[in-house]
Amino acid sequence: MSVLLSPLLPTLAALRATRLCPAASGVLASSRAKPRLSLISRHLDQKLPLPALNTPFSTERNVSVEPDDVEYKPVQRTYSAPEQNAPRDLAAAMSAQAPHPTVLIPGPIEFDDAVLQSMSTYAESHVGPGFVKVFGETLTLLRQLFQTKASSSQPFLLAGSGTLGWDFVASNLIERGENALVLHTGYFADSFAACLQTYGANATQLKAPIGERPSLEEIEQALKERDYKVLTVTHVDTSTGVLSDIKAVTEVVRKVSPNTLVIVDGVCSVGCEEIAFDEWDLDVVLTASQKAIGCPPGLSILMLSGRALEAAKTRATPPASYYASIQNWLPIMQNYEAGKPSYFATPATQLVRALHTSLTQITSKPLADRFAVHRAASQRVKTAVSELGLQQLATEKENQSNAMTAIRLPQGLTPPDVLPKFFQKGLVFAGGLHKEIASQYIRFGHMGVTVTDPKRDDIDRALSALKEVFEGVKK
Ligand SMILES: Cc1ncc(COP(=O)(O)O)c(C=O)c1O
Numbered sequence: 001m002s003v004l005l006s007p008l009l010p011t012l013a014a015l016r017a018t019r020l021c022p023a024a025s026g027v028l029a030s031s032r033a034k035p036r037l038s039l040i041s042r043h044l045d046q047k048l049p050l051p052a053l054n055t056p057f058s059t060e061r062n063v064s065v066e067p068d069d070v071e072y073k074p075v076q077r078t079y080s081a082p083e084q085n086a087p088r089d090l091a092a093a094m095s096a097q098a099p100h101p102t103v104l105i106p107g108p109i110e111f112d113d114a115v116l117q118s119m120s121t122y123a124e125s126h127v128g129p130g131f132v133k134v135f136g137e138t139l140t141l142l143r144q145l146f147q148t149k150a151s152s153s154q155p156f157l158l159a160g161s162g163t164l165g166w167d168f169v170a171s172n173l174i175e176r177g178e179n180a181l182v183l184h185t186g187y188f189a190d191s192f193a194a195c196l197q198t199y200g201a202n203a204t205q206l207k208a209p210i211g212e213r214p215s216l217e218e219i220e221q222a223l224k225e226r227d228y229k230v231l232t233v234t235h236v237d238t239s240t241g242v243l244s245d246i247k248a249v250t251e252v253v254r255k256v257s258p259n260t261l262v263i264v265d266g267v268c269s270v271g272c273e274e275i276a277f278d279e280w281d282l283d284v285v286l287t288a289s290q291k292a293i294g295c296p297p298g299l300s301i302l303m304l305s306g307r308a309l310e311a312a313k314t315r316a317t318p319p320a321s322y323y324a325s326i327q328n329w330l331p332i333m334q335n336y337e338a339g340k341p342s343y344f345a346t347p348a349t350q351l352v353r354a355l356h357t358s359l360t361q362i363t364s365k366p367l368a369d370r371f372a373v374h375r376a377a378s379q380r381v382k383t384a385v386s387e388l389g390l391q392q393l394a395t396e397k398e399n400q401s402n403a404m405t406a407i408r409l410p411q412g413l414t415p416p417d418v419l420p421k422f423f424q425k426g427l428v429f430a431g432g433l434h435k436e437i438a439s440q441y442i443r444f445g446h447m448g449v450t451v452t453d454p455k456r457d458d459i460d461r462a463l464s465a466l467k468e469v470f471e472g473v474k475k
Pocket of ligand 1 (some may be wrong): 125154163237267268
């Protein structure tokens with residue numbers, strides 16, 4: 001067992017600030033950040049003959065800044081339809097959407113037409129009766145999605161991305177100097193730890209080898225060694241495709257350290273992996289709109305237990321964030337769900353409508369069926385991958401997520417060698433993201449309509465493409 005403190009990333013905040021605020025971009029561009037940002041932009045861009053693909057490789061974490069930095073000039077990004085000899089763009093035929101390459105990255109994912117169309121509404125007041133009703137119903141639908149009936153559970157729905165969920169946890173549920181145990185199964189644990197440290201918490205990472213997860217014995221041992229205010233676990237780490245057993249982890253926590261809050265990062269799992277919030281006694285599950293829930297990016301979604309709300313209420317110090325403050329949002333969420341207009345900050349009205357539509361669709365059928373469909377599709381992909389002689393990052397069956405598959409490339413190949421080939425066939429896969437092995441694998445997301453809509457044949461096309469691209473290259 002190795003317990004490591006994650007290094008804090010001083011440039012991450014600068015990068016985020018630049019993304020969010022164009023004005024800051026100019027300031028940063030003229031400062032020391034410029035070479036670094038330029039490097040990051042370049043590495044997210046591609047000097048390929050094809051339009052840009054999702055090949056982030058690693059992140060800024062291991063980029064070294066050389067003094068030879070030159071001005072960044074973005075590649076032209078225009079999509080031209082797949083080549084003539086490629087299969088016709090079936091995604092276009094299967095939906096009313098404009099022809100486009102089928103997005104099979106681990107989020108954002110393909111949209112259902114009705115979800116997209118529900119965003120195309122006229123302007124409305126965010127405190128008018130129509131929207132208040134939609135928002136309130138959406139919160140109630142979230143309770144169904146998370147399988148919670150406890151009156152003490154509280155959904156939160158904020159404009160923002162999944163990352164805002166980390167800030168929400170770090171600024172409300174832990175205080176400066178308190179301890180957080182971060183179970184590490186890939187990139188997203190590093191980032192959650194960095195977020196916790198940003199707010200002054202002591203984040204200790206319990207790391208597993210790549211493709212594995214910390215064992216229950218290691219977790220128990222770590223919990224016995226120190227008092228932890230929170231334990232965080234990434235349900236599906238999108239960088240490795242490793243699935244964590246959050247039910248078993250929570251049982252260990254309740255046995256050894258019952259007051260430790262169990263925080264689940266479910267950004268890549270809610271909507272496709274089973275989560276029984278009450279039954280498993282979870283404290284926070286945070287997620288985002290753009291993965292298995294099937295909406296555009298832009299919504300940060302959280303479910304909190306009564307225990308978590310109590311921890312926020314009894315803090316010794318004020319919440320460390322204004323926008324992400326439970327104090328500020330709790331009455332708003334309660335009012336909306338009670339059908340009363342309320343305002344703290346303007347909600348993303350169109351996105352909330354899209355979420356209402358997708359949650360209505362999801363909860364109109366038994367959730368168990370939805371999870372089974374994802375398991376079956378994932379199994380199909382994983383079997384096909386292994387028949388091609390390819391390995392996954394997650395080697396144990398019980399560690400493998402149903403949301404995505406991280407496929408190791410045959411020796412000597414890197415994502416830019418293969419992703420353009422898939423793109424020519426009208427399919428977008430993602431490059432590797434784990435900093436130590438980013439150039440050695442690709443990621444295939446199989447969530448939402450791609451697997452639940454019987455009219456779509458995304459998986460058939462993807463498996464044929466995998467075969468064509470990798471056939472003959474046995475490991
Ligand atoms: C597991 C996990 N956690 C957190 C995040 C951050 O979410 P966002 O990019 O929406 O801010 C992601 C994004 O892909 C993720 O996969």
